[in-house]
Amino acid sequence: MAAGRDHAEYLKELIGNDRHVDLAADGVTDYFNYDNDIKKYPIDTARLKNVVEIVTREAGWGKKMPERSGMGLAVHRSFLTYVATVIEVDVAKDGKVTIPRVVMAVDCGTAVNPDRVKAQMEGACIYAMSACFFGEITGKQGRIQQHNFDDYPVARMDTAPRAVEVHVVESEEPPGGAGEPGVPPFAPALCNAIFNATGKRIRALPIVHTDLSAT
Numbered sequence: 001m002a003a004g005r006d007h008a009e010y011l012k013e014l015i016g017n018d019r020h021v022d023l024a025a026d027g028v029t030d031y032f033n034y035d036n037d038i039k040k041y042p043i044d045t046a047r048l049k050n051v052v053e054i055v056t057r058e059a060g061w062g063k064k065m066p067e068r069s070g071m072g073l074a075v076h077r078s079f080l081t082y083v084a085t086v087i088e089v090d091v092a093k094d095g096k097v098t099i100p101r102v103v104m105a106v107d108c109g110t111a112v113n114p115d116r117v118k119a120q121m122e123g124a125c126i127y128a129m130s131a132c133f134f135g136e137i138t139g140k141q142g143r144i145q146q147h148n149f150d151d152y153p154v155a156r157m158d159t160a161p162r163a164v165e166v167h168v169v170e171s172e173e174p175p176g177g178a179g180e181p182g183v184p185p186f187a188p189a190l191c192n193a194i195f196n197a198t199g200k201r202i203r204a205l206p207i208v209h210t211d212l213s214a215t
Helices: 007-015 045-059 114-133 186-198
Strands: 069-078 081-091 097-107 164-168
Touching: 007 045, 007 069, 045 069, 045 081, 045 097, 045 164, 069 186, 081 186, 097 114, 097 186, 114 164, 114 186
Parallel strands: 097 164
Antiparallel strands: 069 081, 081 097
């Protein structure tokens, strides 16, 4: 927003030219890479940009949104897998946030069971949504206050996204992870969507503590 650029185009520009990131040239000698050979599983900017292009196309990125509605985008590589997420939000005047639609593109290399990959990404949405909206552990007088799901809420049917679309990239690359990688892009995509809907930046989670009501 500050750059005055479309988020998706600006993001792809920041990722840069198609390449395998040369960590040694950047002075990185101890990159974890999930205990896998960086030559077999390089950091591939082409794959990163590709999931951005797929998810924005499938989500209809750039379409006109109603008042206090917005779309947000984020992309991430983890567990050797590339995931881009677009989230649509509606923010009521009282500040309640609902998610009509989540669109994800995942490149996990060779997908042996694409239906299982989709199920894992759908589950990642619910897990991440729970953390974004409600996830909080607090202490009082040396004791943790949360005990079970009665005082540590998670996303349920009435708060879950109304639609989750997962687009699995066909690939002959070695297989990567297909569970956790769906989690990291969710929070930034959600917060970007809320900003586009309300003009308010969220700097701390869970969002339940942020006043998003119309002023």
